[in-house]
Amino acid sequence: MEVSRIRALRGPNLWSRHPAVEAIVVCPDKERNLDHLPGFENRLRERFPELAMLRPAGHDEAVSMAQAFEFAALGLQAQAGCPVTFSRTSPTIDAGTYQVVVEYSEEAVGRLAFDLAAALCRAAYDDTPFDLGEALARLRELDEDVRLGPSTGAIVYAAAARNIPFRRLTEGSMVQFGWGSRQRRIQAAETDRTSAVAESIAQDKDLSKILLHAAGVPVPVGRPVLSAEDAWAAACEFGLPVVVKPQDGNQGRGVAVNLSTREQVEAAYAIAAEVSDEVLVERYLPGHDYRLLVVGDKLVAAARRDPPLVVGDGRHSIRQLVDRVNSDPRRGEGHATSLTRIRLDEVALALLRAAGLTPESVPARGQRVVLRNNANLSTGGTATDVTDDVHPEFAARAVAAAQTIGLDIAGVDVVCDSVLRPLEEQGGGIVEINAAPGLRMHLQPSFGKGRPVGEAIIASMFAPGDDARIPLVAVAGTNGKTTTVRLIACILGRQRLRVGMTTTDGVYVGDRRIDTGDCSGPKSARNVLLHPEVDAAVLETARGGVLREGLGFDRCDVAVVTNIGLGDHLGLSYISTVEDLSVVKRVIVQNVKPTTGVAVLNAADPMVARMADSCPGSVIYFATDRHHPVMAMHRAQRKRVVYRDGDAIVASAGSIEQRIPLSEIPLTQNGAIGFQVENAMAATAAAWALGVDWRTIRLGLSLFVNDAQTAPGRFNVFTYRGATLIADYGHNPDAIQALVEAIENMPAGRSGRRSVVISGAGDRRDQDIRRQTEILGGAFDRVILYQDQCQRGRADGEVLALLREGLAEASRTSDVQEIRGEFLAIDTALADLRPGDLCLILIDQIEEALEHIARRLAEG
Numbered sequence: 001m002e003v004s005r006i007r008a009l010r011g012p013n014l015w016s017r018h019p020a021v022e023a024i025v026v027c028p029d030k031e032r033n034l035d036h037l038p039g040f041e042n043r044l045r046e047r048f049p050e051l052a053m054l055r056p057a058g059h060d061e062a063v064s065m066a067q068a069f070e071f072a073a074l075g076l077q078a079q080a081g082c083p084v085t086f087s088r089t090s091p092t093i094d095a096g097t098y099q100v101v102v103e104y105s106e107e108a109v110g111r112l113a114f115d116l117a118a119a120l121c122r123a124a125y126d127d128t129p130f131d132l133g134e135a136l137a138r139l140r141e142l143d144e145d146v147r148l149g150p151s152t153g154a155i156v157y158a159a160a161a162r163n164i165p166f167r168r169l170t171e172g173s174m175v176q177f178g179w180g181s182r183q184r185r186i187q188a189a190e191t192d193r194t195s196a197v198a199e200s201i202a203q204d205k206d207l208s209k210i211l212l213h214a215a216g217v218p219v220p221v222g223r224p225v226l227s228a229e230d231a232w233a234a235a236c237e238f239g240l241p242v243v244v245k246p247q248d249g250n251q252g253r254g255v256a257v258n259l260s261t262r263e264q265v266e267a268a269y270a271i272a273a274e275v276s277d278e279v280l281v282e283r284y285l286p287g288h289d290y291r292l293l294v295v296g297d298k299l300v301a302a303a304r305r306d307p308p309l310v311v312g313d314g315r316h317s318i319r320q321l322v323d324r325v326n327s328d329p330r331r332g333e334g335h336a337t338s339l340t341r342i343r344l345d346e347v348a349l350a351l352l353r354a355a356g357l358t359p360e361s362v363p364a365r366g367q368r369v370v371l372r373n374n375a376n377l378s379t380g381g382t383a384t385d386v387t388d389d390v391h392p393e394f395a396a397r398a399v400a401a402a403q404t405i406g407l408d409i410a411g412v413d414v415v416c417d418s419v420l421r422p423l424e425e426q427g428g429g430i431v432e433i434n435a436a437p438g439l440r441m442h443l444q445p446s447f448g449k450g451r452p453v454g455e456a457i458i459a460s461m462f463a464p465g466d467d468a469r470i471p472l473v474a475v476a477g478t479n480g481k482t483t484t485v486r487l488i489a490c491i492l493g494r495q496r497l498r499v500g501m502t503t504t505d506g507v508y509v510g511d512r513r514i515d516t517g518d519c520s521g522p523k524s525a526r527n528v529l530l531h532p533e534v535d536a537a538v539l540e541t542a543r544g545g546v547l548r549e550g551l552g553f554d555r556c557d558v559a560v561v562t563n564i565g566l567g568d569h570l571g572l573s574y575i576s577t578v579e580d581l582s583v584v585k586r587v588i589v590q591n592v593k594p595t596t597g598v599a600v601l602n603a604a605d606p607m608v609a610r611m612a613d614s615c616p617g618s619v620i621y622f623a624t625d626r627h628h629p630v631m632a633m634h635r636a637q638r639k640r641v642v643y644r645d646g647d648a649i650v651a652s653a654g655s656i657e658q659r660i661p662l663s664e665i666p667l668t669q670n671g672a673i674g675f676q677v678e679n680a681m682a683a684t685a686a687a688w689a690l691g692v693d694w695r696t697i698r699l700g701l702s703l704f705v706n707d708a709q710t711a712p713g714r715f716n717v718f719t720y721r722g723a724t725l726i727a728d729y730g731h732n733p734d735a736i737q738a739l740v741e742a743i744e745n746m747p748a749g750r751s752g753r754r755s756v757v758i759s760g761a762g763d764r765r766d767q768d769i770r771r772q773t774e775i776l777g778g779a780f781d782r783v784i785l786y787q788d789q790c791q792r793g794r795a796d797g798e799v800l801a802l803l804r805e806g807l808a809e810a811s812r813t814s815d816v817q818e819i820r821g822e823f824l825a826i827d828t829a830l831a832d833l834r835p836g837d838l839c840l841i842l843i844d845q846i847e848e849a850l851e852h853i854a855r856r857l858a859e860g
Helices: 040-047 065-079 107-126 132-146 150-161 196-203 205-214 228-238 262-275 318-326 346-354 392-405 453-461 481-493 522-530 543-549 578-585 606-614 629-636 674-689 694-703 733-745 766-777 798-806 822-831 846-859
Strands: 002-009 020-026 087-091 097-103 166-168 174-177 184-187 222-225 242-246 256-259 279-283 288-295 298-306 309-311 368-370 382-385 409-416 429-434 472-476 499-503 506-509 512-516 536-540 558-561 598-602 618-623 641-645 648-653 656-661 716-720 723-728 754-758 782-786 815-819 838-842
Touching: 002 107, 002 543, 020 065, 020 107, 040 065, 040 107, 065 087, 065 097, 065 107, 065 132, 097 107, 107 132, 150 166, 150 174, 150 184, 150 453, 166 522, 184 453, 196 205, 196 392, 205 222, 205 279, 205 392, 205 429, 222 228, 228 242, 228 262, 228 279, 242 262, 256 262, 262 279, 262 346, 288 392, 288 453, 298 392, 298 453, 309 318, 392 409, 392 429, 472 481, 472 674, 481 499, 481 536, 481 674, 481 694, 499 522, 506 522, 522 536, 522 543, 543 578, 558 674, 578 606, 598 606, 598 674, 606 618, 618 629, 618 674, 629 641, 641 674, 648 674, 656 694, 674 694, 674 733, 716 846, 723 733, 723 846, 733 766, 733 838, 754 766, 754 822, 766 782, 766 798, 782 798, 782 822, 798 815, 815 822, 822 838, 822 846
Parallel strands: 472 536, 472 558, 499 536, 558 598, 598 618, 618 641, 723 838, 754 782, 754 838, 782 815
Antiparallel strands: 002 020, 020 097, 087 097, 166 174, 174 184, 222 279, 242 256, 242 279, 288 298, 288 409, 298 382, 309 368, 409 429, 499 506, 506 512, 641 648, 648 656, 716 723
16 A cells, blocks of 8 residues: 555535545555455454444445555544544546545544554554554644644634634734624634733733722732842731732742742742743732633633642652553643643742641541642642632722733732622732633633633623624636636725636736735635735636645635536546536535525536536526527526626526626627626626625726736737737637637628647646647638646647647638747747737736737837
8 A cells, every 4th residue: 555645625525524544545456355364354343443343234345455544544543532423435537546534523534544543554564563552642742732722622612603704814813703804813812903012011910910909909018129138028028928920920939838848939939030031929818719700891710729738648759649640541641631730849848847747648538638639620720610709899909910910811819718798808919920821720620610711802892792703705627717716806996895706817916916926715814814904805726726635614605606617627636527627626516504505506517507506595596598408497496597688698597687798898899708608697696696786886897997907817808909809818719619609699700810839738638639739720811829837747849749639620720830939839820910810829828928018009
């Protein structure tokens, strides 16, 4: 078994909506049926007993090594605790070659699972050892390292529950919610509206106390100190016991409480000074340690925190008791789990020594042995939820403290006897305000019920019902995608929306191009959705990006499929037939918003029309012939359709009808260019689906000019020395046929000589390359063939030979030339033009060729 071409499908894809890892797996003859490998499955199960059934009961089909690999990759992740359920193995047209797809929750974990599954299968094949425990430990450790922590994860899950899209921006905890101009960002429990000034104040414990005291909020008396001696002086000044802590620390690092001797104070100063250059000494407040979470102007959760401790049983040592506590599966290293393991470090050992104990001491039954003076969860403490017990005035003090500092999300640390009474009545005080507070203790407290704090944070960021999405239109098809995208963007721009657009020509925001080249893939789509100035997105969605990585978005409002026809790029990436191609193009239709989303489909293309069955929303059909059976059925059901009626485009739904004269749509040249009429109908339907008013739709269609600047390489028409010159990027038989039909309807195409300049892309099938010139041979007098700049795996001259073969039975062509180089071929065609002639130039390097033509026009 050979595993190759491993890809991460990060968005909805050909196989499912789940993110997945896809690999090509090649199996030799004997590995295509595990029945030909006696004992293999038994050896595999000996090494991985939890492996799922490879062959469902009652099924007799052969099971390949690729399927064993699939189930191993899925099962290893599942056993490691990853929430994955989907996998699939699909044979390709190449015998013994399979596409294996396995869902992942974290990409790095999914890739490692593939490596480990391959190793597991090899071990079973060779009858060598495989350490399952080590493999699962590696997966768990990696998963813990790369997945979002509990605080950030709770906020992300709350957003997902509200259908708010999210994207992790870093390997850490920075996440974007929403798209374009509707986006918001968080980093852990901080939002993009958490003031840097407020965070700085919160980090300065002394300044925080000064501001809180000035606002009338109870705080313990204290001051910064400069040395161990000064720390003891401050302790004597305020009265013992005292607290010593770093002035800008966090997570309880370097904090020592309830210190009553000079030795303790000076030792605590030394520890705190290692954490921060500035150390604070303040009066110790007796009572319990409480953490209150304030979001906006509300107290949303409260917990009592208790220090890490063990309770003696008269038989086990302190070390053994700590090990027993740490065996709780809720305890782990760091912050990935709900609780943190207790550490017998220097701080704990010092406390034990002060109590006359060592780790090997055996405490009496019921004796409580405290291992930290502070109660932070990050040092092994526990939390008990007390949210329902908080007195309203107590809560008001916490909210006032957070607002005094200026934090929209704050963890307010309070020391007092109880939260049942106002803070002032019991002599308690607020000892710290924390920016980016940890949420673990509220989500999964050690005792009591968890609180929906993630939901509270999302509710503070987004109004009820706001999903933070901008209108998103995805456009797929064989031909017409780019023009349709530009038309839709033009219409939306008339609504004063800043439109982000991806095409094969680049990425545009408004009128500005921000990226160049073929940008019809998921990376460019994600970049548009990241852009903070984009109010609406129109995304050309090419097959290659869908196969390579999936979609760059989770849902779209409108999915437009222009056509499938005879297809294009067939034979690549195991997409060999138009049926295969339609499955790829269908992905955007499958991922329109349920109920409210709309698919705009070409009713005249059978492959496209059938995609309606996969749409979770509604459908608008378009076609030039309103009597087409699909259109007629849709109209009879009073559903929306767009069609051509003589010299107008008509949008109809039941008794409602809107007519747009083709004379008002310059793109169509008064309806003479049939494929542009179809593009205009698709764009009209998409705008209608988005709820754009008809006045705006008509205005957008009327203002769209199909020149080399607005739509480069899309039927750009020029006049050169009395001849008509057309530049187009048509590069497949359907496009060539549409161009020929358009030219037949143009006045310039009905008189004078016709010439065409053409090459062929080497990554097309032989029959597709031949078919292009077969069509042109019946419509043009002169054909100039040129060799494309990139032959895409073809031998020198091979494409030209195929193009010549297509002209072998030409009914009209009488003159064929071969030219090396696109620009020389263009010059050759131009040099022979006379007034009244028509020349079609099928360009390859769009921008460079159009610039070359522009220079020749200027010279002429």
